[in-house]
Amino acid sequence: MYINYISVSLTNSLKIGRKVNNAFWFQRRLDLLQEKINSLRYEILNTSYAAPGGRDSIVWPVGATPENQPSTRFDVLRWDYFTLSHIYPESDFSNLKQLTRADTQDIEV
Secondary structure, X not given: OOOOOXXXXXXXXXXXXXXXXXXHXXXXXXXXXXXXXXXHHHHHHHHHHHOOOHHHHOOOOOOOOOOOOOOOHHHOOOOOEEOOOEEEOOXXXXXXXXXXXXXXXXXXX
């Protein structure tokens, strides 16, 4: 655990000193948040025996569903890779296709 004070010497600029100071305090805050998360996790696990299904029914983070595991390769979602003018690949037998007007409108900023 970090201490409450930090001393830095021989820095070339005030900017470096500020960066070191900010990094120290951000790390301290991060450690405190991690401790809080761990205490909440412990509390959830201790009270999970009263949940329907017991401790095995609790997932972390609470409220998040477990990831989907496809049963076959055909259940895997297909990704379409594209640039501002082309889509790659349309099928297993082609490797480049011009974007249609509707596709272009979908990706316009």
